[in-house]
Amino acid sequence: MNYGFGGLEASMPSTASPVTVETARRLAAYNAKAFQEFARGARRLPWRAASRNRGTGHLSIFGTLVHILNVHEVWFEYIVQGRTRELRQLFQQKYRHPTEWRGFDAYSRAVWKGIDRYFAALTPRTLARRVKAPWFPGEYTVGDAVLQTTFEQAHHLGEIIGIYWQQNKEPPQMMWITLTRRGKR
DSSP states (O other): OEEEETTEEEEOOTTOOSSOHHHHHHHHHHHHHHHHHHHHHHHHSOHHHHHSOOSBTTBSHHHHHHHHHHHHHIIIIIITTTOGGGHHHHHTOGGGSOSSHHHHHHHHHHHHHHHHHHHHTOOHHHHHOEEOOTTSSSOEEHHHHHHHHHHHHHHHHHHHHHHHHHTTOOOOOOOOOOSSOOSOO
């Protein structure tokens, strides 16, 4: 499979997943932990600071955190499970667009619970399965989706870090992705 990015291309066999089951589970755990750290940090801010339009892709810290949840939910509850016909209806669901912390907390719990359930049942065959997102050309493996969601989350957490820096505030910690670390933690 070739991924074209304005002249940059990466190739890999069409039947292989780029990650193992163990790596995928560790990435999912990392994503959950990093997300929770940033959500805790946002909650420590006054609501006005967390929800203020900062001109980023999803406007505010709060909006960016909601978008990260949207991405994880769409990929792991719908696309990789072959439920793409349900996406249009899903996108209209009000619970996916919380406007305060109570709605955010309920949505966050539901998304991470679904991800935990999905990753607990993951197999090498599942990771290598081909899936298609309606808005992307071509097909991808479930393993590709694991990497895509991880990179997208990291990108958006970087935006949040930038917002903190604009305010001369210390951002939450963006910890290392430790897939193979040995020794003391």
